[in-house]
Amino acid sequence: MNASTLIDKIWSAHRVVSLGDDVDLLYIDRIFLHERTGSIALRSLADAGRQVRNPRAVFVTIDHIVETTPGRRHSSRMPGGEVFIEATRQSARAAGVTLFDSDDPRQGIVHVVSPEQGIALPGVTLVCPDSHTSTVGGLGALAWGIGSSDAEHALATQTLAMKRPPQTRVRFDGHLGSGARAKDLILYLIGQYGAAGGAGHAIEFAGSAIEALDVEGRFTLCNMAVEFGAWTGIVAPDDRTIEYVQGRTWAPGGAQWDAALAYWRTLRSDEEARFERELAIDARDVKPQVTWGTSPQQVIAIGDPVPPAPVGGGRGQEEAARRALEYMGLNPGDRLTEYPIDAAFIGSCTNSRLTDLREAAAVLRGRRVATGVRALCVPGSTVVKKAAEEEGIDRVFKDAGFEWHEAGCSMCFYAGGATFPPGSRVISSTNRPFEGRQGPGVRTHLASPATVAASAILGRIGHAGELS
Amino acid sequence: MRAFTRITGIAAPLLRANVDTDAIIPSREMKQVSKKGLAEGLFAGWRYRSPESREPDPEFVLNRQPFDRAVILLAGRNFGCGSSREHAVWALLEWGIRVIIAPSFGAIFRANCIRNGLLPVILDESDVEALTERVLQDPEGTPVTVDLVSCRVSARDIEIRFQVPPRDRQMLLEGLDPVEATLRHLPEIEAFEAADRGLRPWVQL
Numbered sequence: 001m002n003a004s005t006l007i008d009k010i011w012s013a014h015r016v017v018s019l020g021d022d023v024d025l026l027y028i029d030r031i032f033l034h035e036r037t038g039s040i041a042l043r044s045l046a047d048a049g050r051q052v053r054n055p056r057a058v059f060v061t062i063d064h065i066v067e068t069t070p071g072r073r074h075s076s077r078m079p080g081g082e083v084f085i086e087a088t089r090q091s092a093r094a095a096g097v098t099l100f101d102s103d104d105p106r107q108g109i110v111h112v113v114s115p116e117q118g119i120a121l122p123g124v125t126l127v128c129p130d131s132h133t134s135t136v137g138g139l140g141a142l143a144w145g146i147g148s149s150d151a152e153h154a155l156a157t158q159t160l161a162m163k164r165p166p167q168t169r170v171r172f173d174g175h176l177g178s179g180a181r182a183k184d185l186i187l188y189l190i191g192q193y194g195a196a197g198g199a200g201h202a203i204e205f206a207g208s209a210i211e212a213l214d215v216e217g218r219f220t221l222c223n224m225a226v227e228f229g230a231w232t233g234i235v236a237p238d239d240r241t242i243e244y245v246q247g248r249t250w251a252p253g254g255a256q257w258d259a260a261l262a263y264w265r266t267l268r269s270d271e272e273a274r275f276e277r278e279l280a281i282d283a284r285d286v287k288p289q290v291t292w293g294t295s296p297q298q299v300i301a302i303g304d305p306v307p308p309a310p311v312g313g314g315r316g317q318e319e320a321a322r323r324a325l326e327y328m329g330l331n332p333g334d335r336l337t338e339y340p341i342d343a344a345f346i347g348s349c350t351n352s353r354l355t356d357l358r359e360a361a362a363v364l365r366g367r368r369v370a371t372g373v374r375a376l377c378v379p380g381s382t383v384v385k386k387a388a389e390e391e392g393i394d395r396v397f398k399d400a401g402f403e404w405h406e407a408g409c410s411m412c413f414y415a416g417g418a419t420f421p422p423g424s425r426v427i428s429s430t431n432r433p434f435e436g437r438q439g440p441g442v443r444t445h446l447a448s449p450a451t452v453a454a455s456a457i458l459g460r461i462g463h464a465g466e467l468s
Numbered sequence: 469m470r471a472f473t474r475i476t477g478i479a480a481p482l483l484r485a486n487v488d489t490d491a492i493i494p495s496r497e498m499k500q501v502s503k504k505g506l507a508e509g510l511f512a513g514w515r516y517r518s519p520e521s522r523e524p525d526p527e528f529v530l531n532r533q534p535f536d537r538a539v540i541l542l543a544g545r546n547f548g549c550g551s552s553r554e555h556a557v558w559a560l561l562e563w564g565i566r567v568i569i570a571p572s573f574g575a576i577f578r579a580n581c582i583r584n585g586l587l588p589v590i591l592d593e594s595d596v597e598a599l600t601e602r603v604l605q606d607p608e609g610t611p612v613t614v615d616l617v618s619c620r621v622s623a624r625d626i627e628i629r630f631q632v633p634p635r636d637r638q639m640l641l642e643g644l645d646p647v648e649a650t651l652r653h654l655p656e657i658e659a660f661e662a663a664d665r666g667l668r669p670w671v672q673l
Binding site: 013016017019020021023025027029037039040043044048050054056057078080083087121123124129130131145146147148149150152156157158161163195196199229230231250252256257259260263295297315316317319320323414415416432434435436437440 | 667
């Protein structure tokens, strides 16, 4: 028998029929939707007179534009956004799918909720009309983001026609550099190879630094695989994964647990398996990272100078770099540590889980946010928020001067309504420093939760190691 | 789904790398649960001097003649990266764009194009630059032809071949409804589910 990769194994287990030219009709085990792009898929399906094939495999959460200010119920932070929430609620009820409404104790950001509830499991296929669906590859699911039309297709047929993607293995070996986190690993990788470096590949993350990461760190890594241009990312399930999954609401129990466990143990790339491409990163080289530009590839170690605009590489690359410097109000050679910040944001599907909040709280404990800096923490789910409150983490954030919000996507992106003022410089634990992403004219610098917390205290961009 | 065979018209160059779907249609411009009414928000952050005024920025390529009549977009590497929002494709189509030519695309964006009859053409960066030179030569506009039947792009003195995966090409040429096409395999889907209940009982809900 030919040696197989982890992705080959999951792919083969879901092939319904080959459609020729390397295209397979793949079975989709789980479908997740949210109010921003899922509502249109459900409505469009109903308008076409079609039904959801298996409502028990479909889950809907309200996360993208729901208000997150303390005590919210059903309101939207986007002017007029209630129509999306209400349309989603009505379509979900009509289709008979499971809805985690904005006042449901299981509500939260889709990619935080799906593993938290045991809906995402090792070896399953999971899709959602949201690019960061790759997140749950962190526990060994084959999960990827799709458009609304493909969501409609998956809802109607429980399948998607997919061309088999080329595969890359990225190995991170060695102990992570001092103060560096999962977020720094993925930012470093994108910095080395570019935002299109993943080139539509399915990526398996492997190596001793990945084995040493907890499952929530692996979610952060796989979350930003899409920022690397990858089709998705995945990490082979191991003991940490099994421990993470056990006991969750939709996870198997009893005799089914044993059968599932036996299967999950087979989910790893064979020794002889071949990848189209292999990349290796020495994790010891990875220091805390921060983006300086408007693409996640425009990233440096904190304290390093902003690089000069590239010469050559085509008109497109030069124009993009020039425009990024102008938008961010920076010059080549600048040190970001000299720039004061206006705001600090901890949240998003990238970094809003309990381990992320603990990481930030460890930096914040006994300290105060610098004067003039607005700081917010938005837990990724209501479950995360409650767990953090039980540990007293909310007190640490509040005592430091952070706002403590209800769960949702919040200020990871701007949909209208309240945001940071134009021109403000924001250090953010999110995933996209795009122009205007957090609001018109807002300058976003991506970093780990620890770096965001440290910068909030310092009042300028800086890492936790700078605090005595 | 809308079919695509060939088109001749104005091509607008927007060559900066990594143009993301937030730039193509900012989230604040997605105001209704609808695939329509999105053209006004296309490139809103670049097209207008400010989000409120809606005063066109004359510097932006799609506000300049002859590119305000463009049906083809010449784009940079990794065009359409970022968010999965299909609204980016709906907005481009509603504005009038039927073809995007770029060295590479964001994977989800590219799939969304195919589903909606917008043709994504992948050409080498040097070919995109060569086409850009041609379209900038004539202030009245140089017509560019994109033909999916022969898989060729031509403008003035150049003709460049391109490739589209066979299934995508067929879907575009015939304007097939992908759900309808898949439902022809319903017996195989049912057989898969029946077998899978035995193999992976913990998965089937």
